Ligand SMILES: Nc1ncnc2c1ncn2[C@@H]1O[C@H](COP(=O)(O)OP(=O)(O)O)[C@@H](O)[C@H]1O
């Protein structure tokens with residue numbers, strides 16, 4: 001599903017160069033649930049952005065579903081994200097002027113699904129994530145945990161192969177955080193959803209099948225839970 | 226792409242106060258673009274009506290310059306032919322004279338128009354412009370109607386009034402009805418006339434500056450018969466002038482120069498040109514208002530939404546579609562603004578045609594041409610789109626990761 005080989009990422013800001021990734025090798029198979037851990041600035045987000053086709057590596061190869069994504073045009077990468085990848089971001093990423101339901105069906109709508117089907121899909125997804133009674137609430141009327149569950153629903157509504165989450169629990173209290181991660185756990189078990197989760201909390205990361213620790217842009221260690 | 230109108234509407238509903246403000250500004254621009262020309266059209270019509278009513282009527286026939294004769298010949302048979310054309314309300318022949326008027330030691334050069342009152346009443350409104358005394362009758366001899374600017378005012382009348390027109394407009398210093406003046410015509414004939422009435426109007430009209438007498442008197446003074454300086458033709462409908470000009474041309478009148486009222490009056494033309502320039506200026510102002518308003522609002526809107534724009538791109542929305550969301554908003558601004566503006570303008574114009582503004586020269590009824598209204602719609606919508614395009618494009622092209630990092 002995901003194959004990284006010797007991936008480097010160098011950010012250059014004028015004369016200053018930041019070597020964010022220094023030769024990452026990684027394989028994630030279909031149905032895997034992997035958590036990425038490591039200190040702040042170790043390159044976790046950078047790696048996730050490259051896997052998520054939001055950014056391009058400086059060196060090395062990246063294959064997602066056997067596609068060399070770096071070779072694709074911007075437009076193709078955008079449709080690839082729409083169909084194959086679901087994102088859950090760290091904080092507020094919902095459209096404030098849309099209800100929870102409407103936020104969730106945006107990817108469906110982008111994929112050209114008709115309005116009725118959009119609503120039906122989004123409603124089912126909300127039921128599944130236990131927020132079925134919140135469908136006509138606006139984001140500001142939802143708790144942080146509920147907002148993240150709406151984000152997860154939005155990420156999954158197009159049935160992507162890959163779900164990527166960058167510290168989705170960072171702004172939540174520990175109870176809601178645990179709740180959100182156990183939803184991911186359940187999705188992985190029930191529909192074999194492939195998931196890559198970034199977290200800096202060991203206890204949450206341990207709910208995945210496998211943990212990968214980064215340090216200074218390189219893999220420090222790996223462990224199966 | 227349903228997503229484009231969907232997101233545009235949701236965005237506009239959320240910011241409805243700003244949206245309303247923009248729409249009002251655009252409506253205001255639409256009014257600016259259309260009402261002003263409508264008002265000027267009305268004003269121009271008022272002036273033109275005055276010129277038609279006291280000067281040219283709808284069609285005016287004069288001798289050709291090449292004919293070397295100041296007069297048209299066979300006037301009565303010509304008029305008979307013209308009067309037979311359906312749609313012609315009447316015709317009247319005018320004889321122009323010039324001379325010097327003397328009164329109580331004062332004198333002034335004047336233009337004199339001689340006409341037959343009973344004919345002329347169907348063709349011009351000169352007979353209705355009598356301020357004092359009476360208008361001429363067909364059989365009058367030795368009587369004139371004098372324009373008020375020629376008659377002038379007595380000095381006493383002006384005491385206590387500030388300003389004043391000065392000596393040039395004093396005329397003869399206050400000739401009154403019933404008094405007698407002497408006119409020496411340019412051919413040397415000199416004769417005494419009784420002032421039967423004083424004519425005038427508050428516009429720029431000729432009636433304040435001309436002396437009128439009967440054609441009978443003029444024919445005797447000039448020694449002419451069945452001749453005239455001009456034949457004026459009144460139509461049932463002013464707007465048919467060009468068509469009737471052709472019909473009259475087909476009569477094959479010899480040595481005749483035939484002009485419609487608009488051709489004959491260079492004043493009306495100059496007025497329209499002046500107004501045209503004024504309208505161009507207001508149009509430019511209108512476009513600037515629209516572009517600034519829409520441009521700024523879309524710019525602010527997209528700047529505030531940087532993060533959301535990044536998220537939408539990240540989850541798979543193409544940048545061109547994102548740009549179209551904001552362009553669609555610009556388009557809606559333009560559309561709703563013009564609709565509201567058109568409603569305001571059309572109802573105002575309608576109201577003002579029922580209750581016209583009364584100006585000294587006559588009633589002013591604004592005239593909104595359909596072409597003006599349609600052009601303004603096109604100008605406004607095009608300006609909104611152009612103004613919205615730049616910030617929309619900029620916003621949709623931002624780097625995703627740059628925008629996602631922003632924490633609001
Ligand atoms: N757009 C960027 N430009 C320059 N440096 C960056 C950029 N994004 C990340 N970095 C740098 O790359 C390194 C890794 O960052 P990141 O992947 O965000 O780490 P993490 O998510 O593990 O905290 C950091 O030193 C960070 O400052």
Ligand SMILES: [Mg+2]
Pocket residue numbers: 044045046
């Ligand atoms: Mg990070």
